[in-house]
Amino acid sequence: MNMIKTANTLWTASDAAHAAGGDAHPDWKATGVSINTRTLQPGDLFIALQGPNVDGHDYVADAFEKGAAAAAVHHRPPVLDPDAPLLVVEDTMKALEDLGMEGRKRLDQGKVIAVTGSVGKTGVKEALKLVLGDQGKTSASVGSLNNHWGLPLSLARLPADADYAVLEMGMNHPGELTQLSRMGRPHVCVITTIAPAHTEFFKDTFEIADAKAEIFAGAEPGAIAVLNLDIPEFVRLHAAAQNAGMETVVTFGMDVYADFRVIAYELDGNGSLVTAATPVGTVTYRVGSPGLHWVLNSLCVLAAVYAAGGDVARAGESLADLSPPSGRGERFEIARDGGAFQLIDESYNASPAAMRAAMAVLAAQPVGAGGRRIVALGDMLEMGENSPSMHADLAEAIDANGIDLAFLAGTDMKHLWDALAKSKRGHFASDSEALAEVMQGAVRPGDVVMVKGSAGMKMGRVVDALKQGKG
Numbered sequence: 419m420n421m422i423k424t425a426n427t428l429w430t431a432s433d434a435a436h437a438a439g440g441d442a443h444p445d446w447k448a449t450g451v452s453i454n455t456r457t458l459q460p461g462d463l464f465i466a467l468q469g470p471n472v473d474g475h476d477y478v479a480d481a482f483e484k485g486a487a488a489a490a491v492h493h494r495p496p497v498l499d500p501d502a503p504l505l506v507v508e509d510t511m512k513a514l515e516d517l518g519m520e521g522r523k524r525l526d527q528g529k530v531i532a533v534t535g536s537v538g539k540t541g542v543k544e545a546l547k548l549v550l551g552d553q554g555k556t557s558a559s560v561g562s563l564n565n566h567w568g569l570p571l572s573l574a575r576l577p578a579d580a581d582y583a584v585l586e587m588g589m590n591h592p593g594e595l596t597q598l599s600r601m602g603r604p605h606v607c608v609i610t611t612i613a614p615a616h617t618e619f620f621k622d623t624f625e626i627a628d629a630k631a632e633i634f635a636g637a638e639p640g641a642i643a644v645l646n647l648d649i650p651e652f653v654r655l656h657a658a659a660q661n662a663g664m665e666t667v668v669t670f671g672m673d674v675y676a677d678f679r680v681i682a683y684e685l686d687g688n689g690s691l692v693t694a695a696t697p698v699g700t701v702t703y704r705v706g707s708p709g710l711h712w713v714l715n716s717l718c719v720l721a722a723v724y725a726a727g728g729d730v731a732r733a734g735e736s737l738a739d740l741s742p743p744s745g746r747g748e749r750f751e752i753a754r755d756g757g758a759f760q761l762i763d764e765s766y767n768a769s770p771a772a773m774r775a776a777m778a779v780l781a782a783q784p785v786g787a788g789g790r791r792i793v794a795l796g797d798m799l800e801m802g803e804n805s806p807s808m809h810a811d812l813a814e815a816i817d818a819n820g821i822d823l824a825f826l827a828g829t830d831m832k833h834l835w836d837a838l839a840k841s842k843r844g845h846f847a848s849d850s851e852a853l854a855e856v857m858q859g860a861v862r863p864g865d866v867v868m869v870k871g872s873a874g875m876k877m878g879r880v881v882d883a884l885k886q887g888k889g
């Protein structure tokens with residue numbers, strides 16, 4: 419039986435076997451690709467990856483129960499029906515890469531925009547998805563799927579007729595981005611900014627810049643680099659772009675020489691009003707995500723839209739619809755007896771730059787009568803040997819941003835605790851669970867509380883406690 423492709427078919431059995439080798443039968447067609455049964459959608463091709471702790475082959479039956487159209491496996495799980503639709507390959511990880519590379523090859527006319535940087539990757543990627551989605555068929559990496567399996571997965575999911583493919587690319591080690599860029603073959607390479615994040619494997623931010631510059635390695639001929647002109651590493655990135663054969667570099671920033679530069683901005687609690695000079699004229703627009711870092715991210719987005727051949731003015735208009743993603747600045751008003759307090763949920767992740775950005779947003783946030791500005795912070799992980807001083811240095815930012823009280827959790831946050839003025843010490847706890855208990859009773863009406871820490875610190879527990887607790 420030869421199945422007819424419908425508009426939504428992403429992979430047929432024969433396409434997949436052609437791309438990845440192996441045996442595909444009986445005939446099947448899939449409308450999506452998944453490597454995780456928890457997020458699998460009916461119609462997906464489930465690829466059973468074998469990890470150090472989990473073997474996807476144990477979940478193949480589960481995938482079919484959830485409506486998977488087929489499964490890619492390197493051995494047939496014994497529980498399966500003999501007629502189960504499979505793609506049997508030698509190595510499922512290699513199959514994922516092959517499908518990714520074929521997905522990229524199938525992209526017909528579309529522009530691939532690769533986004534990396536020390537912070538702001540997911541935010542900029544989501545913003546590009548929003549604004550370009552209004553201008554053409556746009557496909558983007560889901561969540562933070564930006565590594566050696568997230569990227570091929572995103573590519574394997576690309577519809578051939580997409581106008582724009584926005585791909586997040588991340589790295590912890592030198593060499594990783596070279597591989598990802600060669601797989602993604604971008605037309606536009608965006609580096610949001612360089613800052614200490616995952617620094618344990620790098621001597622300084624210049625080494626980080628070199629590793630981020632690997633995003634140029636797989637660039638298509640004629641590709642454009644989008645770079646932040648405000649950072650000291652710009653010169654290094656620019657040279658790397660040129661060495662990689664990129665002829666065009668588009669810059670953004672506060673710097674007066676930036677192609678996309680801020681002329682004026684006004685911050686408020688929910689976003690900013692920005693006027694920017696661009697190569698296609700002055701634009702004024704609203705960004706629906708608060709903070710100076712979002713003023714800069716918005717310029718990065720407009721520069722990337724420009725580099726991809728999109729409509730800059732229209733993209734500016736779309737930025738009003740932006741909202742902070744879950745755990746990255748989401749806002750809540752929590753009712754308490756006697757009045758409400760505000761909660762800013764930044765629990766998704768943290769690095770020194772992101773901590774400072776979030777504190778600046780808190781500084782701009784008006785407090786209610788009798789209210790205070792409060793931070794609840796967990797350790798910034800993977801910061802390497804300078805981690806203690808990176809934590810202690812946040813005391814300055816706490817002072818500069820008019821923050822009244824700090825509640826801290828984690829081994830490294832002890833260094834910040836010791837550096838804080840006594841009047842600003844709320845409570846120190848060894849972990850977020852213990853801090854969550856204390857925080858419940860520590861907040862009063864009118865307060866604004868910002869919660870942030872590395873994902874591994876699970877500061878979401880503090881957020882949950884604040885949402886539920888009775889004051």
Ligand SMILES: Nc1ncnc2c1ncn2[C@@H]1O[C@H](COP(=O)(O)OP(=O)(O)O)[C@@H](O)[C@H]1O
Pocket residue numbers: 535536537538539540541542562610611711712714715745746747764766767771772773775776
């Ligand atoms: N340009 C920026 N400069 C400083 N901090 C930023 C910037 N963009 C985002 N952030 C902060 O970094 C955090 C992580 O953002 P995200 O977009 O998820 O980055 P990534 O995907 O690179 O980890 C956000 O919570 C935000 O506070």
Ligand SMILES: [Mg+2]
Pocket residue numbers: 539540561562564586
């Ligand atoms: Mg991310």
